[in-house]
Amino acid sequence: MTHRVTARSAELFGGLVAPRIVPGADASTSELFRFLRERIRDRHPGREVDVTTVFVPDSAGDYNAVVAMPYVSPSEVPVGDVFVQVPSGVYAVFVPDGLIRDPVEDVWTQVDDATSNGELFRAYKEDIEVVTNSGEVELYISIVI
Known part of the structure; x- marks a missing residue:
């Protein structure tokens, strides 16, 4: 397991909402998320479209996902x-x-391992998952440094 630390600039995302989601492999590999990713891609026929899922915490400690x-x-x-x-x-x-085998499950498992091992401390702010049209995955977990 390896990860790198980076800073991201502010960014605006727009898309479809999945309310009250627990961020992780179960949500990201679900039929609902596959369906939402395909709806976003369908808007751009003939183009390779990377779909980003932003997991947004709310004041009650729940998360909503914006695909x-x-x-x-x-x-x-x-x-x-x-x-x-x-x-x-x-x-x-x-x-x-x-x-x-599943790249989405792979990255979320790495996050769980790094958190439980004390390698990183999650900030529990917005987390960002990028899935390319070809199935490549990058997961950005907000951390405390």
């Missing part, structure tokens, strides 16, 4: 979609290491 694409301004977000502004922050970045 989305990045946008420059709220006016670009399609009517009816939700948008979320992710502030700049420090993240641990995980990519599949091949120990688990």
Whole structure:
């Protein structure tokens, strides 16, 4: 298991919402998330589209997921979609290491292992999962440094 630490600039995402989600492999590999990713990709026929899922905590400690694409301004977000502004922050970045067959499950398992081993301390702010059209995965976990 390896991860790197990086800073991300603030970014705006717009897309479809899955409410009250527990971030992790179970949610990310679910039929619901596959369906939402495909709906985002269907909006751009003939293009390779990377779909980003932003896990957004709420004041009750629950998470909502926005399966989305990045946008420059709220006016670009399609009517009816939700948008979320992710502030700049420090993240641990995980990519599949091949120990688990499913790349999404692989990165979330690495996060669980790194957290339980004390290698990183989660900030429990916005976490960002990027899944490319070809199935490559990058997971950005907000951390405390």
